Amino acid sequence: MVGRVVFGETDCRKAESSADRAAADLALHVTVDVHGIDRFLSDPEHEAGLRGEVHCEELGGRLPxxxxTFQLFVEHTDPQHLRMRYRVHFRDRAGHPLTLSGYKDVSEDSRLGVWKDTTVLHTRVLRGHVGAEEEPGAEPVAAGTVRIRPADFLKQLTTFRVEAPTLPGRVTTLGRFGQFFLGKLWDVYAQNVLPWSPL
Structure with missing residues (x-):
């Protein structure tokens, strides 16, 4: 995902439309690790691990x-308003701890549609290694938006790896994940796609 953040800004959406000179390019290159599909699907937080790097020259370049953590389709206000949440702890070039906290809104009343909802990450950089419960009182460093580009999305589709002892087991596991992912999107957006529903 690539985009930009504005230093000193706290509102992701304001930063996106800002022409501020304090803006900086920021990229997030991460791999999601789901350990145990049964646990992942049954956990209401649908939480998985993240590894990779944050790339921002103003913060120090490529920062591991x-x-x-990544949470997939967590209820925000109700079942038709979900979020994908990202939380990344890293350090700047001087060794100061930072947190990248981001979310993607997946909502039935979105004007952006499914593509933008699932590829636009509203991003804040916070001082310190901050947990979700500590975020309201955390010191903001920057805010902005990063996106998955179409070419990167196509590449991402080729990177799914499943660990299972047999090929049928790997196919089944990947199918369960796909069914969950697409099923959630259908639950949220189907009412806007279909003019009426028989159910």
Whole structure:
């Protein structure tokens, strides 16, 4: 994912439309690690690990993720308003701890549609290694938006790896994940796609 953040800004959406000179390019290159599909699907938080790097020259270049979490389709206000949440702990070039906290809104009343909802990450950089419960009181460093580009999305589709003892087991596991992912999107967006529903 690539985009930009504005230093000193706290609102991701304001930063996106800002022409501020304090803006900086930021990229997030991460791999999601789901350990145990049964646990992942049954957990209401649908949490997985993240590894990779944050790339921002103003913060120090390529900065490795020390710890990261990803939550897929967590209810935000109700079952038709979900979020994908990212939390990444890393350090700047001087060794100061930072947190990248981001979310993607997946909502039935979105004007952006399924593509933009699932590829636009509203991003904040915070001072320190900050947990979700500590975020309201955390010191903001920057805010902005990063996106998955279409070419990167196509590449991403080729990177799914499943660990299972047999080929049928790997196919089944990948199918369960796909069914969950597409099923959630259908639950949220189907009412806007179909003019009426028989159910």
């Amino acid at each position: 993720v020390e710890r990261g």
